[in-house]
Amino acid sequence: MPQEQNYWLTTVQMPTPPAEPMPETADVAVIGAGFTGLSAALAMARRGAKVVVLESETIGWGASSRNGGMVLTGLKLGANKLISAYGRELTHRMYAASLDSIACVERLVKEESIACDFARTGHLEVACKRMHFDDYARQVEVIAREFNHQLRIVPRHELRSEIGSDIYFGGMVDEISVGLNPARYVAGLGAAALRAGVRICERTRLQNIQRESRNGVPGFRLNSSRGAIWTRDVLVGTSGYTGGATPALRNKIIPIGSFIITTEVLPDALARELSPRNRQIYDSKNYLYYYRLTPDNRMLFGGRAAFFPETDQTIRKSADLLRRGMIEVYPQLRDTKVEYVWGGTLDFCFDIMPHAGRVDGIYFAVGYAGHGVAMATWQGHKMAEWIAEEKTDNPFAEIPFPGAPLGLYNGKPWFLPFAGAYYKVLDWIS
8 A cells, every 4th residue: 555645745854934922913914835825925025024924734734745746837728718708818918927927936946946856848738539639739729829839739649759658649748837846846935935034833723814903004813723913914825725714715716636646766767668758747638637757757646536625535545546547548557566645635716717816805816726836826926016016917816706606605515526527427528
């Protein structure tokens, strides 16, 4: 049996904030010490703000250290759907943001000397059906015309140059995407924030937020498991772990489990056969698989093996399902040992889009739908600009943020088994 442990966390020592009492006041309180919160806190501290981060667990504990380490261009929805829903001008800005988000990560890695195995290896999307591959040509044409961004089609007879598997109908490559070690990256962000003077309060669970003015200055009182703090502004960056302290946000976010297995270290020749160009790879299904080589030549293989957020039961079930999926893609790994299995919780919104803005006077950025490494970093930076400089040039703050149809949702995702079944049927018929 594999260890039920996050492999990435075996490669890094997370920074430990000083054991200090929580301050009574701050300029800005950030909820969540993941990519969004740490990126924002660092950017605001650099501007001279007194920033306190409240984290219910520890730095990077949530999806920020549990993901596949894929730093991807684009958005979850295709270009034509985006243009149809939001118009050309806004879609152009959103797509440009997705490209700039990669550069934003790269800048931070260089500025803060974060040793996170950052490598611009590109990503490969593989077609599970012929009709999916046919759609790639249309996507490439639209993205080149609308966004001046070049993707490349890989026909089936050339696919072995990209992936050591024969089950797909072709592929599509974007050379701009990046692979990294997400735990080392979030640890680097945390260390940079601490160096900049950010106070990070771990094991501090937010209980509620109340409006409260002090000396005529409007602000908020945050009550937590470690006491209260007053702050002028609040930013929520809790993604799939958004809780009852911010119900207006929780009721618009669907927490979905994503699970990963990682093999033993592979021989160099086998690793090169499986992924000749070391791409970040994912398939064209709704109920998708995503996979890549780790920097030390393990195969990391993930997917929505169970829609529910991670528990001991869903993690164990997912280990078997993902191993079977991995062998379907790569029969070469039939006798390879799986050493690690773990899960994390992603945040999907009802329109499968990122969102940012203010609700009840509180700033937020959520809804990354599996594209969180880059987009959450970028959103943290943009939210810091908004709070500090009132710059509101964030396209994801300009789109509607829908809740559940008919209001049939209170933050408990009772419908996930039905959604999982729906997407499996959709993959079968589409």
